[in-house]
Every structure is written in structure tokens, then in C-alpha cells.
Amino acid sequence: MKVVVIGASGTVGKSVVEELGKRHEIVTVGAGSGQYRADFTDIAQVRAAFEQIGKVDAVVVAAGSLHFAPLAEFTPEQFYVGLNSKLMGQVNVALVAREYLNDGGSITLTSGIVAEQPIRNGASATMVNAAVEGFVRAAAIELPRGLRINAVSPTVLEESMDSYGPFFIGFEPVAGKRVALSYVRSVDGAQTGQVYRAW
Numbered sequence: 001m002k003v004v005v006i007g008a009s010g011t012v013g014k015s016v017v018e019e020l021g022k023r024h025e026i027v028t029v030g031a032g033s034g035q036y037r038a039d040f041t042d043i044a045q046v047r048a049a050f051e052q053i054g055k056v057d058a059v060v061v062a063a064g065s066l067h068f069a070p071l072a073e074f075t076p077e078q079f080y081v082g083l084n085s086k087l088m089g090q091v092n093v094a095l096v097a098r099e100y101l102n103d104g105g106s107i108t109l110t111s112g113i114v115a116e117q118p119i120r121n122g123a124s125a126t127m128v129n130a131a132v133e134g135f136v137r138a139a140a141i142e143l144p145r146g147l148r149i150n151a152v153s154p155t156v157l158e159e160s161m162d163s164y165g166p167f168f169i170g171f172e173p174v175a176g177k178r179v180a181l182s183y184v185r186s187v188d189g190a191q192t193g194q195v196y197r198a199w
């Protein structure tokens, strides 16, 4: 299969590329890295990238920024960081991928454990991750041509503990290699509308 990975150079993305790359041709995309460049918050850039890439069999997104802060200090602008990036960036990709996927192809988005297990400073993260999962469940029943869409909800990765560890006290980190298997199940499997919990 030809598989586009958006966010391929990231902590999650690198593990996903390594696992999927064992069986599939990978096309890497990032805002400032990868074989093709697209800032996924701008749907025109996403469309331009797919125009160059052409037809594909699967699209994976392992990207999306979020702002973390105490609820008492959160500003609307800070909420829009996650809404514009992790939510609408991924929705943009799904909307465009629908047109470039071969029949029976798949879209795999990324949410996160805080969708279900809130943490301090995580109001935006919980909101956005839950919205990504809601989008996936709803889009799955409307996609044409046997197209599938799922989300992977990773817990904190072992590789990210230096940066995210203090936010995730008491959470068991998981190796990127294991998280990547959930993306593999979405791409190589047959389910749709699912949230694969990589915990």
C-alpha cells in the first residue's frame, strides 16, 4: 500500500513510519520536514500536497499542537491553538484525503488518553481529543467507496517522558513501537469508526 504519514518526523510519527514501512511504501509529510510540505491548518496546502502525491491507500496523521495551562488562566486564544491545529488540522486532512484515497482506503487520526483520563492543565487537550474521536465516529458512517476512518489514542510515550512526564504523573508510559501497532491495526485492519487505545 502507499501510505501518507503526516507528522512523520515526530516522536509518534517516527515509530509509525518504522512499523508501517516494513510492509508499505511511506510518503512523509510535515510543515517543515518530509518528502512533501504542508501546514495542515491550511486546507489549501493539504490539497496542494495531495495534488502532487496523487492517489494513495492510507493516510495517517500523527501531528497536532495543544496548549496546556491551568483552567483559571486559559484564554480563548489558547483554546484555539488546539482547535485550529490538532482538531481542524486533522479534519482538513480527512476532508482532502477522502478525494485522494483509493476505494477501501483508510484515514487514521490521533487523539490521546486525556480524551478519557483528564489531567491538570489539560482542559483543551481533553476537549480537542474528544472532538477528534467524535469526528471519527461520525465521519465513518458517511464516507463513500468503502473508505474507513479510525483514531489512535496514545498514552504518553516513553520517548516523550522528558517533556510530558510531569503532566502524566502516575500514568504508565508506552514505547512508541507499541503505540505504532495501533496505527498498523487501523491501516491494515478492516474496522472503521474505532478509537484504538494505545495504553
Ligand SMILES: NC(=O)c1ccc[n+]([C@@H]2O[C@H](COP(=O)([O-])OP(=O)(O)OC[C@H]3O[C@@H](n4cnc5c(N)ncnc54)[C@H](OP(=O)(O)O)[C@@H]3O)[C@@H](O)[C@H]2O)c1
Pocket (backbone or CB within 6 Å): 006, 007, 008, 009, 010, 011, 012, 013, 029, 030, 031, 032, 033, 034, 038, 039, 040, 041, 062, 063, 064, 065, 066, 086, 089, 110, 111, 112, 113, 153, 154, 155, 156, 157, 158, 160, 164
Ligand atoms: N508524544 C506523546 O507522548 C503523545 C501522547 C499522546 C498523544 N500524542 C499526540 O500525537 C501527535 C504527535 O505528537 P508527537 O509527540 O509525535 O509530536 P512531535 O514530536 O512534536 O511531532 C509533531 C509532528 O507533526 C508535524 N507537524 C507539526 N505541526 C504541523 C503542521 N502545522 N502541519 C503539518 N505537520 C505538522 C511535525 O513536523 P514538522 O516539524 O516538519 O512540521 C512533526 O513531524 C500529537 O497530536 C500529540 O498530541 C502524543
